[in-house]
């Protein structure tokens with residue numbers, strides 16, 4: 001049965017999915033990496049596709065920007081369509097001088113300005129963690145491909161334009177800021193499914209550098225490959 005936000009029938013979505021924020025990035029992945037890709041969603045322009053990658057059935061779908069948006073899609077994918085492995089492939093801003101534009105950052109854990117945890121657990125701090133099996137696989141796949149990859153804490157901010165001193169977290173080793181991973185990890189814990197965030201550094205809050213659109217395209221391709229290889233790794 002279709003959900004309020006996804007028009008696919010049951011069975012049209014694979015149990016493994018890549019989740020870029022940008023629905024056009026989902027289309028790019030389907031067109032450039034998947035064979036026999038079929039579009040399963042266009043509700044609100046949030047494009048989703050299922051095809052095969054190296055013979056394995058996989059899906060890719062946009063999530064929109066921010067934790068409220070990714071939480072809607074991840075919830076429906078997990079609870080209504082039975083998705084078990086969800087990997088975000090996003091962009092992020094570096095908070096750390098050692099983390100350069102075009103590098104990959106794999107979010108081992110995600111701090112957040114969102115109240116998602118405090119709403120449910122007012123008396124606890126609840127660390128939001130990536131699935132270790134996916135994390136381990138992604139790191140080794142990226143390393144074997146020769147891609148500069150950092151693993152560690154990230155910040156999932158509610159605001160792209162923030163007045164908070166996010167750079168302060170860089171002093172505590174937080175690698176980068178983006179806007180969705182903590183929400184995805186929280187739902188992974190809630191529903192006992194595997195989740196991971198792999199981000200490409202598109203800009204640096206430390207140096208002010210930013211990638212060109214051509215460079216971003218090439219680096220995005222590395223991240224997509226690592227995400228897909230991780231999804232199908234045994």
Ligand SMILES: O=P(O)(O)O[C@H]1O[C@H](CO)[C@@H](O)[C@H]1O
Pocket residue numbers: 020021022064065066089090091092160178179180
């Ligand atoms: O490139 P995506 O995956 O959308 O990720 C990042 O880019 C958006 C902000 O420009 C936010 O969604 C942030 O998390």
Ligand SMILES: O=c1cc[nH]c(=O)[nH]1
Pocket residue numbers: 091092093094160177178179202203205
């Ligand atoms: O959320 C994001 C994504 C990319 N760059 C940023 O500074 N923030």
